[in-house]
Amino acid sequence: MERTFPEAAPSIAPVAAALADPSRAVMCTALMDGRAWTPGELATLCGIARSTATEHLHRLAEAGITVDVRQGKHRYVTLAGDQIAELLERLAAVSGHTLPTAPSLSASDRTRRFREGRTCYKHLAGRLGLHLTDALRSHGHLDEDWRLTGAGTAWAARHRLDLSEHRGKPCLDTTERRPHLAGPLGVSLCAALFAQRWISRIGDGRAVRLTPDGRGNLRDLLQLA
Amino acid sequence: MERTFPEAAPSIAPVAAALADPSRAVMCTALMDGRAWTPGELATLCGIARSTATEHLHRLAEAGITVDVRQGKHRYVTLAGDQIAELLERLAAVSGHTLPTAPSLSASDRTRRFREGRTCYKHLAGRLGLHLTDALRSHGHLDEDWRLTGAGTAWAARHRLDLSEHRGKPCLDTTERRPHLAGPLGVSLCAALFAQRWISRIGDGRAVRLTPDGRGNLRDLLQLA
DNA sequence: CGGATGGTTCGGTGGCCGCCGAACCGTTCG
DNA sequence: CGAACGGTTCGGCGGCCACCGAACCATCCG
Numbered sequence: 001m002e003r004t005f006p007e008a009a010p011s012i013a014p015v016a017a018a019l020a021d022p023s024r025a026v027m028c029t030a031l032m033d034g035r036a037w038t039p040g041e042l043a044t045l046c047g048i049a050r051s052t053a054t055e056h057l058h059r060l061a062e063a064g065i066t067v068d069v070r071q072g073k074h075r076y077v078t079l080a081g082d083q084i085a086e087l088l089e090r091l092a093a094v095s096g097h098t099l100p101t102a103p104s105l106s107a108s109d110r111t112r113r114f115r116e117g118r119t120c121y122k123h124l125a126g127r128l129g130l131h132l133t134d135a136l137r138s139h140g141h142l143d144e145d146w147r148l149t150g151a152g153t154a155w156a157a158r159h160r161l162d163l164s165e166h167r168g169k170p171c172l173d174t175t176e177r178r179p180h181l182a183g184p185l186g187v188s189l190c191a192a193l194f195a196q197r198w199i200s201r202i203g204d205g206r207a208v209r210l211t212p213d214g215r216g217n218l219r220d221l222l223q224l225a
Numbered sequence: 226m227e228r229t230f231p232e233a234a235p236s237i238a239p240v241a242a243a244l245a246d247p248s249r250a251v252m253c254t255a256l257m258d259g260r261a262w263t264p265g266e267l268a269t270l271c272g273i274a275r276s277t278a279t280e281h282l283h284r285l286a287e288a289g290i291t292v293d294v295r296q297g298k299h300r301y302v303t304l305a306g307d308q309i310a311e312l313l314e315r316l317a318a319v320s321g322h323t324l325p326t327a328p329s330l331s332a333s334d335r336t337r338r339f340r341e342g343r344t345c346y347k348h349l350a351g352r353l354g355l356h357l358t359d360a361l362r363s364h365g366h367l368d369e370d371w372r373l374t375g376a377g378t379a380w381a382a383r384h385r386l387d388l389s390e391h392r393g394k395p396c397l398d399t400t401e402r403r404p405h406l407a408g409p410l411g412v413s414l415c416a417a418l419f420a421q422r423w424i425s426r427i428g429d430g431r432a433v434r435l436t437p438d439g440r441g442n443l444r445d446l447l448q449l450a
Numbered sequence: 451c452g453g454a455t456g457g458t459t460c461g462g463t464g465g466c467c468g469c470c471g472a473a474c475c476g477t478t479c480g
Numbered sequence: 481c482g483a484a485c486g487g488t489t490c491g492g493c494g495g496c497c498a499c500c501g502a503a504c505c506a507t508c509c510g
Contacts, residue, residue: 012316013250020242021468029237040486052469054488064319073477073486087315091237094289094312145370246498265456277499279458298456298507 018063019091023048024056028065028079028088033206034122036069036076085121089171117199118206120171123186124193128208133180135221146170148185159217161192243288244316248273249281253290253304253313258431259347261294261301310346314396342424343431345396348411349418353433358405360446371395373410384442386417 019025023046030037030045043053057077060066065084068077079085117128124132136142141152146168156163169183193199198214244250248271255262255270268278282302285291290309293302304310342353349357361367366377371393381388394408418424423439440449
């Protein structure tokens with residue numbers, strides 16, 4: 001065949017191709033929780049043979065999308081870095097069928113809605129992440145440029161939340177399709193909430209819930225019923 | 226075959242697949258200049274038959290990556306929006322082999338280097354875009370958050386540059402691999418420079434050069450020889 | 451009108467690649 | 481040691497799709 005492209009810079013095609021397969025896409029989506037998965041787990045998740053999963057992981061690693069750590073008889077796979085996570089976010093944003101974005105909630109069912117939370121590459125996402133972001137913003141703890149304000153710093157200190165980072169970035173949520181807090185501040189906040197046990201994981205997935213303790217302490221901020 | 230994935234959200238695979246083919250990747254890279262291309266031009270660029278190009282464009286349009294306008298016997302294709310352009314930028318950033326970034330230039334050959342400029346989805350890129358960004362920053366016209374400062378506003382007014390937008394965003398250059406000014410401010414600045422005829426296009430491509438007039442007026446800012 | 455030009459449609463062909471199962475390797479554990 | 485288990489390699493199969501050329505349609509122009 002032999003077609004040569006006009007000195008076509010480092011083409012985007014190889015990386016895109018690595019993400020173009022449904023099985024690999026599911027794997028990457030799973031890896032977005034920032035945790036390490038084994039080939040076997042990913043095979044089960046995708047409903048394919050282990051051997052096939054191995055091949056896919058080979059390809060993802062070659063494209064620089066994943067990295068892995070070997071430990072005993074296990075191999076742990078993770079995304080190669082924030083850069084990759086951001087790429088996947090963009091891709092998801094473009095891929096998503098434009099879902100109608102829920103406008104405003106009645107204060108009553110707000111509590112119930114908060115149960116649906118999850119992590120997205122080490123920061124909070126889902127409704128929990130989204131509404132926490134909104135709440136911080138409306139209380140003046142987060143400014144327009146995704147930075148913690150003076151009031152926000154005071155609030156964190158008052159609650160013994162160790163926020164080493166004050167600068168955040170927006171992240172577009174895959175399902176909610178609205179930006180929520182990410183970046184260093186987002187990661188820092190998520191870690192602090194885990195440390196205080198105000199949130200905890202449900203099972204093995206990305207799902208996260210507010211603990212009773214967290215609910216009590218965040219009641220004012222989130223205006224829960 | 227019939228594999229069904231675990232209610233796998235709107236998958237990223239279809240969009241990735243649309244970008245996974247070398248020919249389509251070249252097309253998208255070309256479209257990054259923000260201008261309209263015809264199927265014929267793109268076919269020639271990729272070195273494929275017109276019929277094949279038509280098929281590719283079909284697929285890109287289906288994936289929501291391109292949109293087209295019909296006019297007479299021509300069909301003009303463009304990227305579907307900023308969201309797509311940003312996705313492509315990310316993809317290019319991940320794909321790119323990490324080129325060493327030229328550190329500092331001797332003031333003498335700076336002038337020559339400025340010739341290499343181009344547009345990147347309606348803002349300036351290439352060395353010209355990069356150094357213009359650096360110059361604005363070092364003169365205090367652009368702050369850390371990619372916003373025009375007071376000094377920057379004054380500078381623009383002094384030069385009759387109509388900058389309606391003051392908020393910018395970083396954009397990672399495909400070849401230079403360093404962020405340069407994009408976002409509303411970047412687009413606005415690029416338009417203003419064209420309006421003043423301080424920059425102009427070279428031929429049909431994305432290439433842009435500083436005009437003699439532009440060179441004179443920007444001499445101080447850019448510290449040209 | 452009739453030729454030229456740009457774009458599209460339609461078979462047909464060849465190669466790539468996702469998939470599997472079987473065999474194999476390495477680690478862990480009884 | 482031998483069984484169990486996770487992971488990998490390998491051969492083979494089947495479907496998808498990028499590609500082309502030829503025929504066709506539409507617009508523009510002499």
